[in-house]
Amino acid sequence: MPNASDTSMTILDVRELVVRFGGILAVDSISFTAGAGRILGLIGPNGAGKTTLFNCLSRLCQPSSGDILFRGRSLSTVPRHRIAREGIGRTFQNVSLFDHLDVQDNVLVGGHVAGQAGFLAHTLRIRRVAREEAELRDRARELIAFMGLSGTEGRRVTDLPFPLRKRVELARALMSRPHLLLLDEPAAGLNHEEVDVLKDQIRAIRDRLGTAILLVEHHMNLVMSVSDKVVAMNFGRKIAEGLPSEIARDPEVVRTYLGAGSS
Numbered sequence: 001m002p003n004a005s006d007t008s009m010t011i012l013d014v015r016e017l018v019v020r021f022g023g024i025l026a027v028d029s030i031s032f033t034a035g036a037g038r039i040l041g042l043i044g045p046n047g048a049g050k051t052t053l054f055n056c057l058s059r060l061c062q063p064s065s066g067d068i069l070f071r072g073r074s075l076s077t078v079p080r081h082r083i084a085r086e087g088i089g090r091t092f093q094n095v096s097l098f099d100h101l102d103v104q105d106n107v108l109v110g111g112h113v114a115g116q117a118g119f120l121a122h123t124l125r126i127r128r129v130a131r132e133e134a135e136l137r138d139r140a141r142e143l144i145a146f147m148g149l150s151g152t153e154g155r156r157v158t159d160l161p162f163p164l165r166k167r168v169e170l171a172r173a174l175m176s177r178p179h180l181l182l183l184d185e186p187a188a189g190l191n192h193e194e195v196d197v198l199k200d201q202i203r204a205i206r207d208r209l210g211t212a213i214l215l216v217e218h219h220m221n222l223v224m225s226v227s228d229k230v231v232a233m234n235f236g237r238k239i240a241e242g243l244p245s246e247i248a249r250d251p252e253v254v255r256t257y258l259g260a261g262s263s
């Protein structure tokens with residue numbers, strides 16, 4: 001059983017992070033760590049600051065102060081377009097795929113951010129690129145199977161039901177072999193059976209690929225059953241941090257969130 005306070009293998013170290021939007025303090029001096037190969041659940045009611053924090057991790061949002069260390073290095077100077085190369089992958093709350101492409105090509109897109117050959121080399125079609133392409137295709141095939149999408153490779157993503165589109169997005173995020181995967185409400189729009197499948201897939205990403213996951217989610221059952229550690233937020237502040245069982249009985253969490261009619 002992982003220990004929530006074990007920081008010996010820290011992959012993410014959020015230090016006194018503050019984000020202001022004009023007069024609004026969206027993130028109010030948040031600090032926490034996430035372990036390598038562990039699942040961290042981030043919960044809180046609407047407006048708690050989860051998305052803002054999440055966006056800082058993928059560099060879509062610039063903190064007002066504080067720092068985020070990823071694998072011991074500050075993200076403060078990493079430009080947004082380099083974040084995948086740094087080893088951070090993400091999915092979006094509203095699935096974001098290339099509608100005119102099929103499943104395989106959508107997944108392949110995720111591999112090109114991590115490719116070594118670069119755009120010019122791709123254009124010239126040199127041998128190294130051909131080899132790299134073949135490797136990427138193999139990996140895409142593996143991940144498509146891993147996400148239970150075998151047989152859909154040639155289908156346009158717009159022809160797939162929503163739960164499968166979400167899986168395509170996950171497979172694409174995994175193509176770059178992220179050390180940390182940011183999942184923004186992956187259970188949104190899924191029914192009970194689909195959430196059960198998602199639970200298994202999230203655990204498999206941790207256990208078989210060794211990827212750390214930061215999970216922002218309103219679906220309490222999902223968060224509590226897959227997370228190794230949970231951080232609870234309210235009004236931009238961290239109100240609790242610990243094992244799911246500790247968070248579930250934390251009085252402030254119960255008062256501000258769990259008692260507010262969650263799933």
Ligand SMILES: Nc1ncnc2c1ncn2[C@@H]1O[C@H](COP(=O)(O)OP(=O)(O)OP(=O)(O)O)[C@@H](O)[C@H]1O
Binds near residue numbers: 025044047
């Ligand atoms: N771009 C922005 N400009 C101004 N205020 C913002 C902006 N983004 C977020 N906020 C405010 O910051 C606070 C935190 O919002 P945030 O979206 O991070 O919360 P959240 O926990 O993700 O909520 P939800 O669960 O509804 O997605 C809210 O008061 C919100 O209105």
